[in-house]
Amino acid sequence: MDPRCPQHACADIVIEHGTIRAIAPDASLGIVDAHVVIDGTGHLVMPGLINAHFHSPTNFLKGALDSLPLELFMLYEVPATPDAAVSARSAYVRTQIGAAEMLKLGVTSVQDDAFFLPAPSHAEIDAVMSAYRDIGMRATVALDQPNLPEIAKLPFLGDIVPAELRARLEAPAPMQMDDLLRQYRYLVDTWHQSGDGRLRAAVSCSAPQRVSVDYLRALDALSHAHDLPFYIHMLETRLQRVFGEVCLNGRSLIRYVDDLGLLSPRMNVIHAVWIDDDDISLLARARAQVIHNPISNLRLGSGVMPFRRLAQAGVPIALGSDEIIADDAVNLWSVMKTAALIHTIGDSDPDRWPVADEILQCMFEGGAAAMRQEHRIGRLAPGFQADLVMLDLDTLPFTPLNDIARQLVYADASRAVVMTMVAGHVVMQDGKLLTIDEPALRQEARAIMNAAAEQRDTLMRDAAEWLPHYRAMYQKSLAVDVRMNRWVGDANPASG
Numbered sequence: 326m327d328p329r330c331p332q333h334a335c336a337d338i339v340i341e342h343g344t345i346r347a348i349a350p351d352a353s354l355g356i357v358d359a360h361v362v363i364d365g366t367g368h369l370v371m372p373g374l375i376n377a378h379f380h381s382p383t384n385f386l387k388g389a390l391d392s393l394p395l396e397l398f399m400l401y402e403v404p405a406t407p408d409a410a411v412s413a414r415s416a417y418v419r420t421q422i423g424a425a426e427m428l429k430l431g432v433t434s435v436q437d438d439a440f441f442l443p444a445p446s447h448a449e450i451d452a453v454m455s456a457y458r459d460i461g462m463r464a465t466v467a468l469d470q471p472n473l474p475e476i477a478k479l480p481f482l483g484d485i486v487p488a489e490l491r492a493r494l495e496a497p498a499p500m501q502m503d504d505l506l507r508q509y510r511y512l513v514d515t516w517h518q519s520g521d522g523r524l525r526a527a528v529s530c531s532a533p534q535r536v537s538v539d540y541l542r543a544l545d546a547l548s549h550a551h552d553l554p555f556y557i558h559m560l561e562t563r564l565q566r567v568f569g570e571v572c573l574n575g576r577s578l579i580r581y582v583d584d585l586g587l588l589s590p591r592m593n594v595i596h597a598v599w600i601d602d603d604d605i606s607l608l609a610r611a612r613a614q615v616i617h618n619p620i621s622n623l624r625l626g627s628g629v630m631p632f633r634r635l636a637q638a639g640v641p642i643a644l645g646s647d648e649i650i651a652d653d654a655v656n657l658w659s660v661m662k663t664a665a666l667i668h669t670i671g672d673s674d675p676d677r678w679p680v681a682d683e684i685l686q687c688m689f690e691g692g693a694a695a696m697r698q699e700h701r702i703g704r705l706a707p708g709f710q711a712d713l714v715m716l717d718l719d720t721l722p723f724t725p726l727n728d729i730a731r732q733l734v735y736a737d738a739s740r741a742v743v744m745t746m747v748a749g750h751v752v753m754q755d756g757k758l759l760t761i762d763e764p765a766l767r768q769e770a771r772a773i774m775n776a777a778a779e780q781r782d783t784l785m786r787d788a789a790e791w792l793p794h795y796r797a798m799y800q801k802s803l804a805v806d807v808r809m810n811r812w813v814g815d816a817n818p819a820s821g
Contacts, residue, residue, distance in 0.1 A: 326371040326729060327705040328689045338370065340711040343521060343749035347707055363744070363751075367719055369729065372703055373433025373712040373745065374657040375692025378556070378595050378616040378645025380469070381437045381453060382416075384423040385774055386650040395562045395625045396479065397795050400788040402650050405475060407499070409442035409784055413452040415773050420456035422770050424464075425763055426655045428753050431714035431742040433463055434702055436593070436616075436645070436695065438529050438556045440469040444500035445508045450516070458520045461752040461760040463712060465696050467527035467556050468512060470505055471535035472498045478535045480564070480571040481801045486794045502540040509547060517551065523748055525696075527593075529556035533582050534568055545587045554593050554697050557582070560604070561596035562627050563811070567802040579604040588613050593695050595645070596621075597635070598628045598811050605631070609638040614695045617687065619663040621647030628811030632668045633677045643691035644684075658739040661688060665734050670813050681730040715744035 326332050339347040339359075383402055390401055411419070420437075427435060437457075441449055445468045457464035476483045476494040486494060500508075509528065517526040528544040530536040536544075548555040559578045560566060569577045579600065582588055588611035595616045597608070608615065617630055635642060644664055646655050665684045672678065693703030702710050718726060722736040732738065745753040752760050774781075 326369060328372070328685055329704060330706065332729065338705065338713075340749045343711055345705060345707055345709050345711050348705065363715075365715055367717070368743070369716045369718055369723075370705065370713055371716070371733075372689050372705055373714050373747065374431050374688060375643070375696065375703060376427060376432050376435040376646050376655065376657055377593065377643035377692045377695045378618055378647055379423070379435050379437050379655070380648035381420045381423050381439050382441070383648040383650035384419045385770065387653040389650055392624050392626060394564070394799055395627060396564055396799060397792060398625055398651070400791050400795060401785065402648070403440060403442065404784045404788060406784065406787060407443045408780060411442070411449075411777075413448040415777075416449045416452040417456045418766065418769050418773060420453045421460050421761065421766055423649060423655055424457055424460045424462045425758055425761065425766065428460065428462060428745050428747075428758060429742070429756065430656055430658065430739050431716075431745050432655065432657050433712040433714070433745060433747045434692065434696060435462065435464050436527065436554065436556070437464055437466045438469045438527075438595075439466055440531070445470060445505070447508075447511055450508065450512055454516045454519075454524055458524055459760065460758070461747050461750055463523045463702070463710075463747055465525040465527045465554060466512070466516075467529035467554075468505070468508055469529040469531045469556065470500060471531050472500065472502055472505060472537055472540050473535055474498060478532075479798060480568050481798045482794065485797050485801070490791075490794070502537065502543065505540065506543055506547070513547075513551060521748060525553070526551070527554040527556055532558040532565075533578050534565070534572070538585065541582075541585065541587065545589070548591050552697055553591065554695060555589070555591045556593045556595060558595045559597060560599040561622075562625075563599055563807060564799060564802045566599040566807040566809075567805045570805055570807060577601065577604050579607055583607045583611070590614070591697065593643075596627065596630065598622060598630045599807065599809065600631065601809060602634070605634055605638045605640065608635070608640045612641070614641045614643055614691070616643050616645045616695060617664055618645045618647040618660075619667050620660055621651040623663070623667070624651045626812075629667055629671050629813060630811070632664075632679060633672065636683070641691055641694050642687045643695040644687050656739055657688065658737060661685070661734050662737070681728075681734040684734050685730055711746060711749040713746050714742055716741040717743045
């Protein structure tokens with residue numbers, strides 16, 4: 326199955342040096358000198374799934390929290406204290422845990438918007454990148470690091486916290502622009518296009534309200550110089566819409582970035598839930614990518630993204646799982662199903678609901694475009710990278726077989742994945758990872774978390790101290806009229 330070509334009931338796929346050399350229907354190539362032959366009889370071969378948004382640093386935190394609004398959730402996810410630092414080895418194991426789950430489910434590529442606590446270092450960058458290299462995954466990694474103090478990122482908070490805590494909100498970010506750019510130069514010079522081209526760099530500002538204008542411009546220049554994806558969270562939550570109303574003279578964050586002249590096709594606009602028609606027009610004009618994370622949006626109560634309005638405006642859409650703490654898995658099959666279903670509750674017209682082929686297009690074409698690799702991945706076609714998965718059609722998700730596309734999207738096809746290949750190398754076969762010792766990895770992950778129990782408890786207590794003030798900020802934001810609603814059912818923001 327290739328997203329742009331007819332399906333072949335039977336075909337030979339010839340792979341050479343990690344690239345698809347030829348595809349011939351009905352096994353007509355007559356290959357006799359192949360070094361390795363993989364018999365795919367009774368199976369479906371398709372492109373590997375592309376996870377267009379992920380944060381590997383929370384890979385140890387599945388099941389750690391009940392659902393909370395993002396701004397409260399982040400107190401636990403990204404604790405603002407030097408005590409949150411981890412060793413390079415912990416970062417390596419943590420990254421591989423997420424990569425292992427993805428590869429076993431047929432996810433061959435990931436965009437990792439990795440944050441570093443309290444700040445990035447060469448050792449931790451090396452740990453993350455080498456983890457992806459060693460396990461055999463395709464990964465594009467950015468350094469998600471704000472450079473403004475906490476008080477500048479959120480509305481109302483400075484007026485809410487008691488005086489004795491305000492100084493902590495005003496403290497400078499752990500690393501400033503010049504040092505952050507030096508870390509980026511190290512990432513690009515050391516790791517970009519390494520691992521036979523599997524590993525690449527991206528840039529990230531986290532979100533525009535979290536960085537200075539100078540740093541935002543510098544990141545865009547770096548993105549432009551190397552044609553790197555630019556990860557930027559915008560209008561994920563209602564409170565972020567309120568930030569524009571209160572702190573940007575009524576401008577949305579998307580309008581703010583466009584006024585700086587920075588919206589571009591390189592930008593991965595992550596979430597884009599609380600957007601209006603003006604925002605959609607700006608995104609369409611700039612050909613910026615939107616990364617839809619429907620499970621994370623549900624987990625954090627962020628709301629429902631206006632999928633159909635974006636698609637009709639011509640805005641490219643890709644799919645992401647977001648971080649494990651906000652999904653508790655890295656299952657892109659679940660993401661596809663949720664994306665196909667969630668938008669039915671926001672529109673009474675069934676002709677506007679997403680269909681399976683459209684969701685698959687977001688997964689493959691959208692994901693490849695977001696990674697700036699639309700001519701390399703996301704398809705089974707000559708000249709493309711041999712990133713593919715094989716699914717057993719003699720399994721319950723495909724019995725009986727009525728429609729390939731619909732059953733891929735709706736029937737939990739993760740249960741049928743029997744092989745994952747990245748750049749021509751089989752990295753998972755029959756549920757077993759071939760590049761690492763998975764039982765040893767799991768054992769080490771448990772040991773690391775057990776050893777960090779006291780540190781984790783301290784961080785949780787610190788977050789709990791801030792929680793009432795952040796909750797008060799959230800409640801105050803609900804009284805601000807943002808002239809839209811992205812929640813469903815009986816949601817009434819003003820009710821408190």
